[in-house]
Amino acid sequence: KAGVTQTPRYLIKTRGQQVTLSCSPISGHRSVSWYQQTPGQGLQFLFEYFSETQRNKGNFPGRFSGRQFSNSRSEMNVSTLELGDSALYLCASSPRQVSGNTIYFGEGSWLTVV
Amino acid sequence: DQQVKQNSPSLSVQEGRISILNCDYTNSMFDYFLWYKKYPAEGPTFLISISSIKDKNEDGRFTVFLNKSAKHLSLHIVPSQPGDSAVYFCAASESGGYQKVTFGTGTKLQVIP
Numbered sequence: 071k072a073g074v075t076q077t078p079r080y081l082i083k084t085r086g087q088q089v090t091l092s093c094s095p096i097s098g099h100r101s102v103s104w105y106q107q108t109p110g111q112g113l114q115f116l117f118e119y120f121s122e123t124q125r126n127k128g129n130f131p132g133r134f135s136g137r138q139f140s141n142s143r144s145e146m147n148v149s150t151l152e153l154g155d156s157a158l159y160l161c162a163s164s165p166r167q168v169s170g171n172t173i174y175f176g177e178g179s180w181l182t183v184v
Numbered sequence: 185d186q187q188v189k190q191n192s193p194s195l196s197v198q199e200g201r202i203s204i205l206n207c208d209y210t211n212s213m214f215d216y217f218l219w220y221k222k223y224p225a226e227g228p229t230f231l232i233s234i235s236s237i238k239d240k241n242e243d244g245r246f247t248v249f250l251n252k253s254a255k256h257l258s259l260h261i262v263p264s265q266p267g268d269s270a271v272y273f274c275a276a277s278e279s280g281g282y283q284k285v286t287f288g289t290g291t292k293l294q295v296i297p
Contacts, residue, residue: 112290
């Protein structure tokens with residue numbers, strides 16, 4: 071069974087640009103969540119989608135957005151990039167729609183903003 | 185507001201000995217706890233979990249202990265191996281709500297051969 075797939079793995083963007091990251095969950099998993107990892111900050115929750123609906127959102131500015139498609143694939147978008155957005159962006163999927171279950175991560179997308 | 189805390193940023197252990205990684209949480213609504221292992225440039229890998237109805241869960245060399253009254257959990261690795269060298273994240277969630285996992289800041293474990 072294929073794991074969570076994220077693309078692209080690495081990318082470099084310039085301040086002010088926007089970026090779109092893609093995530094394909096494990097087959098059969100309908101819950102997709104996104105996390106940001108920066109040095110010393112652990113993993114910070116961005117948002118979670120289930121059945122194309124955003125159900126939960128972390129404390130990030132509106133520049134961070136996402137969506138989920140009918141096949142459960144998800145994208146996240148960051149507009150007007152800032153240097154501080156440089157981070158590892160991780161997607162995770164879960165077979166259950168409720169919390170209290172294991173989530174499984176992809177390899178992540180490394181974003182560098184210059 | 186750091187609801188899951190890993191107060192030791194790093195830990196060094198000799199190969200073959202026990203590694204003990206600690207984690208504290210403040211949210212009493214958390215009832216499901218997980219440990220993930222992360223190598224550089226890779227995504228976190230799920231290791232082991234425990235529900236609040238238990239106080240111990242074992243999987244091979246890995247054992248997680250939960251002390252609900254102290255809001256504390258620990259991960260024991262016995263025996264430690266050089267391949268265990270990685271960053272370990274403690275995480276917690278509330279059952280039944282929308283999917284959201286809260287992570288600690290991680291402990292970097294180095295197992296010395």
